[in-house]
Amino acid sequence: MPAGSATKLHDLRTGVPIWLPDGDRSGLGAMPRESLTADVVIIGGGISGALLADAALNAGRQVVAIDRRGFGLGSTAASTALLQFELDMPLIQLTERVGAERAARAWWRSAAALDVLRGRIADLGLRCGFRERHTAYLPGNILDTAGLKEEAAARSRIGLRSRYVTGDELRDLTGIERRGAIWSAGAAELDPVKLTRGLWRSARERGAVLLSPADVQDISPTQRSVTLTLHGGIEIRAHSAALATGYELPRMLKPRGYRVISTWAMATWPQRRRLWPTHCLIWEAADPYLYLRTTLDHRILIGGEDEDFVDEDSRDALIPRKIETLRRKLGRLLPEVDDRADFAWTGCFGASATSLPAIGPVLGAPRCFAVLGYGGNGTTFSVIAAQMFQRWLLGLSDPDRDIFGLD
Incomplete structure (x- = not known):
């Protein structure tokens, strides 16, 4: 780990992801050469950072983004990009953990996020292989056939597009021999690297400054601004900072259950x-x-x-x-x-213990906002994070902060 790095440093992935057949080539960022000021500084060049930048730009903010590797070359490139509204923890189990009302809101928000992403891809004309898909959720050691029937009924009861299908119908749909499954509409698939790079290109075209490779040595928040010191002594001073560094956690963050x-x-x-x-x-x-x-x-x-x-x-x-x-x-x-x-x-x-993300202002660090998109819904949670971040920048409250907030 570089001496004095503000975030942990890990080897995020190994091998050759299908999204990078020609190796890790980005070319979207430039080496930092002088100190800068901005309305918003974003640490992290993955899908979370890209969507936060898009939201900040839409809110009329000037953006500087920083990544230590290259934009879209970290954990995002290791994603399999199954975009589902279905959370890792089944609805019936999440209900037991957080209550029926909060569990329903978490699932609804995830389903709505996919619609938001679909619209944003269309608005920006991004070519990322986006295709709408159904999902088949098969029985296993978490939910057996009876559990799947109960789960499907719970989802349908709150208005989600899921139903239980029998083994015969499942065979016709997938060729899989199982006693049954949950069949859901409202999912999608895409190329996560093309999506992320497309978002960063759009951000750059709209005035965002992309810096890479650049490592943050120190994050110093005050009541009026946040100053980032990069290795080499270059400073980025901004009104607000967003921490979207994946599992390379900033040292100021100590989330519970992570x-x-x-x-x-x-x-x-x-x-x-x-x-x-x-x-x-x-x-x-x-x-x-x-x-x-x-x-x-x-x-x-x-x-x-x-x-x-x-x-x-x-x-x-x-x-x-x-x-x-x-x-x-x-x-x-x-x-x-x-x-x-x-x-x-x-x-x-x-x-996380509930499969839900942690998103929101950082306690004890004024003007800092963090995104920890836990579990298998990273892209979906990043959309939710972008909405919450935009509202935070505008001084508006988010109706689901009690579900997703860092506090």
């Missing part, structure tokens, strides 16, 4: 004729859970086998074994497909 998890993923060779007819997103109510989708070039992208992060070397050493496990699971689920891996990678992400 942990880092490792995940593994692979993409098969193209196989147009062997893919399931609906191209829906598929995942299991299981721990460790499995998730898969198709890509525009007719591959199967599969990931999972999550476990607690120990260190980068331990995570990376597990790649061969984890990829082989993913291959076997894919073969059992869909015996007719080609399960050979053409791309394979591993990465790390944050997780």
Whole structure:
């Protein structure tokens, strides 16, 4: 870790994600050469930072964004980009943890976020492979068939677009032999690197200053401004700062219940004729859970086998074994497909006890706003974070701060 870095430094991923077949090339940022002032400074060049920048620009704020690697080259590139309104924790279980009213609002907000993202992609004309999809949620050791029926009924009761399907219907939709599943509308898929880079290009065209590679040495908030000191002594002074650094937590943040998890993923060779007819997103109510989708070039992208992060070397050493496990699971689920891996990678992400993110002003750090998008809904939570950040900048309250707030 660089001496005096304001955020932790980790090797965010290893291997070759399908989204970066030609390596880590961004070219969106410039080396910082002089001190700057801005309305808003954003630390983090991933999807969270990109959406925060978009929101700040829409609010009429001048933006400077900083990333230590390159925009879109961190954890975002390791994402499998299954965009679901469905949270990692089932609605019936979240209801037990936080109450029926708050659980319903969390699920509703997630569903609405996908509509917001769809509209923003259209507004900006971003070419990121966005496609609307259904999801099939299969039984596992978290929810069995009876549990799935109860979960589907709970979702339908609050107006979500989910229903239980029998084994026969599931077979027709996916080719999978299970006793049943939850079938939901309102999901999507895309290329996360193209989305993130497209958002940053749009931000730059609208006047944002992108600095990379640049490492933040110190964050000094006061009641009137926030000053960031970069390595080399360059300062960025802003009215407000947004911390969107993923699981490389700023040292000022000590969230409760936070942990880092490792995940593994692979993409098969193209196989147009062997893919399931609906191209829906598929995942299991299981721990460790499995998730898969198709890509525009007719591959199967599969990931999972999550476990607690120990260190980068331990995570990376597990790649061969984890990829082989993913291959076997894919073969059992869909015996007719080609399960050979053409791309394979591993990465790390944050997780929380409820699968909900932590978003909001940082206690004890005036004018600082943080985004911790836990769990498998990182992109969806980033949309929610951008909405909350924009309202914070404008002095407006957010109706769901009690669910997602850092405090």
